Amino acid sequence: MGEMEQLRKEAESLKDDITAARKAVQDLTLQDHVAGTAVVGRVQLKTRKTLRGHLAKIYAMHWGTDSKLCVSASQDGKLIVWDSYSTNKVHAIPLKSSWVMTCSYAPSGNMVACGGLDNMCSIYNLKAKDGNVKVMRELAAHTGYLSCCRFLSDSEIITSSGDCTCLLWDIETGTEKTVFAGHLGDCMSLGVAPDFNTFISGACDFTAKLWDIRDGQCRQTFGGHESDINAIGFFPNGNAVITGSDDASCKLYDLRSDQELITFQDSSIMCGVTSLAPSLSGRLLLAGYDDFNCNIWDTLKAERVGVLSGHDNRVSCIGVTPDGMACCTGSWDSFLKIWN
């Protein structure tokens, strides 16, 4: 038992070293730096389109890179690809398992993926020669539910799971290339860096981790939340990470100074954050909550500058178009709304 005690002491000492090193570079806080900057004016977005068609709770949505098509997943057992300009359904894909929790649009527009309580990530080819959308691959290896998936390309996808791991897959062969292990709780969400070299995961161990995609190493771990992290995303320049948690707050962690810079919370907000998305410049943070609303935060000043209300149930997912033109909210009320 001697070595165990020694290792425990070493771990505690290293944790103290990290805390000290983070404090050592804290010459200023973000709040100090932006003290002279004005809060942005009130942001009032209007619902421009309502996408109707799902028959049950919507759990996830993801924009295509053209900022026009998007995919949504509902526990009515369907994936729908929408033309958000016309509100037409481009594809309505019936799923083998209706217990879907996530969906993703490939950057090429050629494929979509989804998964959930079936523990699998199913890849669908949208561009098959005969015009029919069918399952191309079923990626099975996780021993827990699939909480999130994101394509790197038509040949690689990253998944996060309730089994506490994330996996990088080779879609061609349908096999796992890399395991990202380290979280001590269900992985709930993931985000890929703009340069595709790293990704971040948020988990039920209250931490967010930054991973190197190629060597599988966890490079940095961020704590501070007091409950499960449900949502995570990169700040648009790739240098910071934003998390949303059941503790009713969002936090921004800077990667290069390796620490939390700001918390987005308000005493009047007492329910969990389900989803989040930064605007194109990063100045606005849109976050969906359990209380049916979506709050808009000034990212630098950590003040609420707007609210999107219009859903009759929990906002479960949110996404901003790659061109920054609009945001989409998906809800347990079975509707998607496009706002700008």
Add this chain to the structure above:
Amino acid sequence: MSSNSTLTTMRRTVEQLKLEASVERIKVSQAAADLQQFCLQNASKDSLLVGVPAASNPFREPRSCTLL
């Protein structure tokens, strides 16, 4: 043997902490400045921040209509 796997896990935890402790950190003042700079540089392109004129909003119906 559970005590062996706990030992292995603990060894891995310590190695991981060593890696995370060795990360290079820049000053928060620099990080804050860069975040703010990025926001400012891209503000004018951020439709949700500055608004979209109705005519160029792909999500709005075009205003003109013809009387038949």
